[in-house]
Amino acid sequence: MNSTENTSAKDLKVLEICKLLRTPPIKLTPKQFISHFLTSNHSEVAYLRRYWRQETGIESSVNLLYVLRNEITKTATGTSAWHSVIQEEAIKILSNQQMPKGNYPVGSYQSSMTVTKEFFSLEARVAQDAHLKEHMPFLHAILIGMIPSDADLTTNDGVDDLALDLLDPATSSDVDAANINVLGYEQPSDLRIQATLRFRRIVSTVCAMMSYAANRRCNAFQLTNSVRLLACGISERGHEYLNHVGLCSSRWTALAAMKSLSLDAQAKLKKSMSISPQCPIAPSICIDNIDMEEKVRNISVGHRAFTFRGTWGYVHSPDAELIASLDQSELTLESYHNAIQQVKSMTIEPRMFLPSREEDQTIRAVWLSQIAKVLHQYFADPKDLKNAISPTPPVVEQISPRKPNIHMLRLMDASDNSAEGVGQVFHHLLLQSGLSVDEFFGRLQPMDGDLGTVQNFNSLRSQRAPSAYPEDQLDNILFQLGASHTLWNVASTLFTHHFGNPLDSTDCGAWQYLQALGFPPEKAIQKKDFTLMVNQMEKVFESTIYYCLWVIMKSQNHKICDERMVLTTDQWNSIVIQCFNDYCSAQARKLASSSPKLHNTLVQLHDFSTVVEAKRAMKDGDIGRLMIVWKKCSLSKYLRHNLLFSPTGRKGHFVAKDFWLEIQNYWLKYFYNKSGIGTQIKRLQDIFSPNIIMSVRLKC
Numbered sequence: 001m002n003s004t005e006n007t008s009a010k011d012l013k014v015l016e017i018c019k020l021l022r023t024p025p026i027k028l029t030p031k032q033f034i035s036h037f038l039t040s041n042h043s044e045v046a047y048l049r050r051y052w053r054q055e056t057g058i059e060s061s062v063n064l065l066y067v068l069r070n071e072i073t074k075t076a077t078g079t080s081a082w083h084s085v086i087q088e089e090a091i092k093i094l095s096n097q098q099m100p101k102g103n104y105p106v107g108s109y110q111s112s113m114t115v116t117k118e119f120f121s122l123e124a125r126v127a128q129d130a131h132l133k134e135h136m137p138f139l140h141a142i143l144i145g146m147i148p149s150d151a152d153l154t155t156n157d158g159v160d161d162l163a164l165d166l167l168d169p170a171t172s173s174d175v176d177a178a179n180i181n182v183l184g185y186e187q188p189s190d191l192r193i194q195a196t197l198r199f200r201r202i203v204s205t206v207c208a209m210m211s212y213a214a215n216r217r218c219n220a221f222q223l224t225n226s227v228r229l230l231a232c233g234i235s236e237r238g239h240e241y242l243n244h245v246g247l248c249s250s251r252w253t254a255l256a257a258m259k260s261l262s263l264d265a266q267a268k269l270k271k272s273m274s275i276s277p278q279c280p281i282a283p284s285i286c287i288d289n290i291d292m293e294e295k296v297r298n299i300s301v302g303h304r305a306f307t308f309r310g311t312w313g314y315v316h317s318p319d320a321e322l323i324a325s326l327d328q329s330e331l332t333l334e335s336y337h338n339a340i341q342q343v344k345s346m347t348i349e350p351r352m353f354l355p356s357r358e359e360d361q362t363i364r365a366v367w368l369s370q371i372a373k374v375l376h377q378y379f380a381d382p383k384d385l386k387n388a389i390s391p392t393p394p395v396v397e398q399i400s401p402r403k404p405n406i407h408m409l410r411l412m413d414a415s416d417n418s419a420e421g422v423g424q425v426f427h428h429l430l431l432q433s434g435l436s437v438d439e440f441f442g443r444l445q446p447m448d449g450d451l452g453t454v455q456n457f458n459s460l461r462s463q464r465a466p467s468a469y470p471e472d473q474l475d476n477i478l479f480q481l482g483a484s485h486t487l488w489n490v491a492s493t494l495f496t497h498h499f500g501n502p503l504d505s506t507d508c509g510a511w512q513y514l515q516a517l518g519f520p521p522e523k524a525i526q527k528k529d530f531t532l533m534v535n536q537m538e539k540v541f542e543s544t545i546y547y548c549l550w551v552i553m554k555s556q557n558h559k560i561c562d563e564r565m566v567l568t569t570d571q572w573n574s575i576v577i578q579c580f581n582d583y584c585s586a587q588a589r590k591l592a593s594s595s596p597k598l599h600n601t602l603v604q605l606h607d608f609s610t611v612v613e614a615k616r617a618m619k620d621g622d623i624g625r626l627m628i629v630w631k632k633c634s635l636s637k638y639l640r641h642n643l644l645f646s647p648t649g650r651k652g653h654f655v656a657k658d659f660w661l662e663i664q665n666y667w668l669k670y671f672y673n674k675s676g677i678g679t680q681i682k683r684l685q686d687i688f689s690p691n692i693i694m695s696v697r698l699k700c
Contacts, residue, residue, distance in 0.1 A: 093138045099211045099218045100135060108211070108218040112249075112256040116264050117694055120224055128220050129200075132207045139210060143203040209246040219249055226254035227261075233671060258687040262410075265690040269407040270434030272317050275443070279323050281331040284642050286448040286482070286657045287313035287409075287425065289416050292669045294681055308681050309415040311425045312668070312689060313661060317405040322641055331638065333444045333476050359628050362396055366613055366625065367584050369393040371576045374545040379553065380565035382572040389576045393616075396624025399641050403649030411668070411689035413681075416453045419460040426474070441470035446478045446639060448657050450485045482658025483618060483626070483643040488530040491611045495525055495537055498604045508597055510604065513540040534615055541608040544601065548583045549575065584609070618644055621654035664692055 021028045028036070037045060038052075051057035072078035104110040108131070110119060118124060133140050208221035225248035229239055239251045248254075272283055290312050294305060329335060355363060373391035382388035410432055414424035430440050449457075457479055464472040500509015502521045511521035517539055524536045552575055567575070582588055583602060592598040617625035623640045644654045672688045 090138070090142075097136050097138055098214065099131065101215070101217070104220060108220055110220050110223050112223065112253045113260055115223065115257045115260050117261060120227065120694060125224070129204045132204055132211070136207050136211065140203060140207055143206055144199070147199045147202070205247075212246045222247065222249040223253065223257060226250070227257055230254045230258065255687065258691060261694065262687055262690045265408065266410065266432070269315060269409070269432060269690075272315055272405070272407050273433040273435060275435075275439055279318060279331075280328055280443060281318065281638065282443050282445045283315045283317045284446040284448060285313060285315055285409075285429065286661050287311055287416065287453065288450060288658065288661050288665060289453070290411070290665050290669060292673050294673070308413075309417070311412045311414055311416045311421075311428075312665065313409050314664075314693075315407045315409065316642065316645070316657065317407070318638070318642070319400060319402065319404075321400065322638065326638060331444065333442070336444050336478065337475070355628060362394065362625070362628055364580070366393045367580050367609065368576050370609065370612065371545055371549070371579050371584070372572075374542050375549055375572070375576060378546055379549060380567045380572070382569060383566055384569045387569045388572045393613075393622075393625060395622055396628070397622065397640070399621040399623050399644055399654065401621060401646045401649060401651045401654070404645040404647065406693060408664070408690050408693055411681075411685040413685070416449070416456060419456050419463060422453070422456045422460045437471050441474070441476050443476060444478060445476050446480065446642060448482045448642075449479055450658065451481060451489065454479045454481060478639075480639060480643075483656035484530075484659035484662070487534065487611065487614050487618070487656070490614070491530070491534050491537060492525065494607045494611060495533060498607065499525065508600070510537075510540050513543055517543060534611060537608050538612045538615065541605065541612050544605050544608075545579070548579050552578050552582070618656055619654055620652055621646060667692060
């Protein structure tokens with residue numbers, strides 16, 4: 001029987017059934033028949049429809065609904081009626097799908113009085129999104145289906161894994177600054193995955209808003225947003241509107257959460273400073289002075305604008321693996337005192353400050369890498385990267401890129417710009433540590449600070465000596481100058497020495513290079529922007545190397561054009577080595593002594609090289625190369641490895657500890673103090689300073 005005959009037979013059977021339905025004693029329409037068939041309590045009728053809602057027959061039952069939909073929606077009246085039915089059913093489903101009640105993490109309510117830092121972690125946010133999708137699947141699926149996109153939002157292939165990868169900054173690649181959005185969200189390079197994650201964030205946000213609108217105790221998303229908006233410096237009016245539409249909790253709730261987080265941060269700080277038998281040395285403390293103006297518009301008695309002069313810093317807990325690799329007996333206070341006593345009888349000789357034979361080889365390799373970097377960046381590529389001189393210098397002593405364990409101190413109303421102020425700072429440190437006087441001053445306490453802080457501390461210690469009390473002796477405190485301040489001081493001295501006189505056109509100082517590069521020489525040396533000064537020194541250094549390479553390549557008959565060249569390994573190595581021998585070696589400077597201009601240029605090249613190499617070694621976290629630049633004696637491995645750390649836990653992203661503190665100082669001083677939400681010093685001390693490193697940034 002063909003399909004036409006089959007259809008004809010079905011039609012005949014349907015017509016016969018319809019005729020039978022119209023026969024007395026009870027006449028039924030097809031709709032009445034189907035309705036009674038589905039609602040009848042007769043045992044035999046119920047038996048006949050037993051598979052309609054079971055796994056065996058559910059698919060055909062749903063297909064019957066689609067057939068009915070296609071018939072009804074052929075007219076405008078039918079379409080309107082169908083939409084009304086679907087809307088009513090959707091409302092019932094949405095009303096029945098709600099987030100679980102109760103306290104977080106079992107439920108969806110998080111009190112601002114008990115919130116902790118872990119609640120704002122990215123791991124917690126991923127779990128909250130998963131709960132939204134699990135308990136509100138109907139709304140989640142509808143919103144996903146509404147978004148027009150080429151990205152396949154219904155699958156998890158490659159997306160969930162990426163979301164988890166984004167939780168670990170060590171696996172995140174660098175993002176080009178030109179491609180960063182205004183809000184600074186981190187985005188993957190794959191456009192499909194980027195669109196998928198963005199749309200999923202929109203869907204999760206809408207689900208969270210609707211859940212909050214139905215039950216204001218489902219506030220996990222809103223509480224996170226309220227703290228994030230407070231950290232972004234949004235105005236009270238903007239915060240109030242976003243709370244009104246369900247995007248965040250109230251401003252009062254955000255401030256209450258910040259107070260709870262401050263108490264949690266203080267408790268964790270005390271725990272990190274507690275005595276541990278596994279580590280005889282105390283966590284290092286990095287401090288710096290901070291001055292800010294609190295402006296008052298409505299001046300009155302006792303309510304005037306003033307300049308707050310205080311001190312701030314953080315506690316850096318030592319790395320457990322580093323401590324395990326060291327001799328514990330050499331980290332005690334007694335061992336430190338014995339080493340200090342031996343210094344008194346030590347004979348200081350010039351050879352102690354000169355590089356060894358191995359360090360000379362490292363210095364040469366660093367020079368060659370600096371030259372190769374300029375050659376690779378501006379001129380050519382080596383044909384064989386493996387055998388060519390690498391633009392990357394050799395590693396001498398690498399610091400672990402693990403994310404540091406840092407706890408911010410509470411902003412202290414005591415300035416370290418005098419001996420008396422330093423004493424007040426130590427009093428505040430003692431109170432915040434939660435230790436007794438004997439515990440705090442009974443173990444070796446490493447500290448980082450700038451030159452002024454170290455000098456004031458030494459002045460305070462000399463004023464109190466001799467004393468029988470450890471809190472007055474301060475002989476357990478080991479201050480070391482921060483790596484960034486050391487770099488800035490050295491760079492400032494060298495740059496000033498080689499800068500020259502811009503008013504004299506015959507002066508061939510560094511200002512000539514800056515002017516040729518289009519940078520105003522008068523803005524190069526600024527005490528408020530040392531980073532800019534170091535960057536300009538690097539430009540002067542690279543431009544000098546560039547010219548030296550240009551002279552060498554021209555003498556070797558290499559055609560220099562806009563297109564990049566490809567050099568053989570022998571040509572590449574020959575150019576780099578000749579550039580080092582002719583312009584960068586000690587022999588080259590000695591031979592150029594008869595020409596003052598050339599000699600001064602080579603000396604400037606040598607001096608600027610130390611600053612450039614110190615900057616790059618700090619970024620790479622290679623403390624061995626940095627120590628070769630700064631020839632320091634009797635500096636233990638523990639203290640060396642505490643000069644730098646990687647805030648995000650990524651390789652090649654190291655910063656000096658004191659430089660990182662300067663960045664936090666900027667946030668507190670110029671952002672939270674001038675945005676209208678932190679103009680009260682009390683609020684800066686209690687709320688913002690302990691929580692400033694808590695990351696609430698959303699990664700899409």
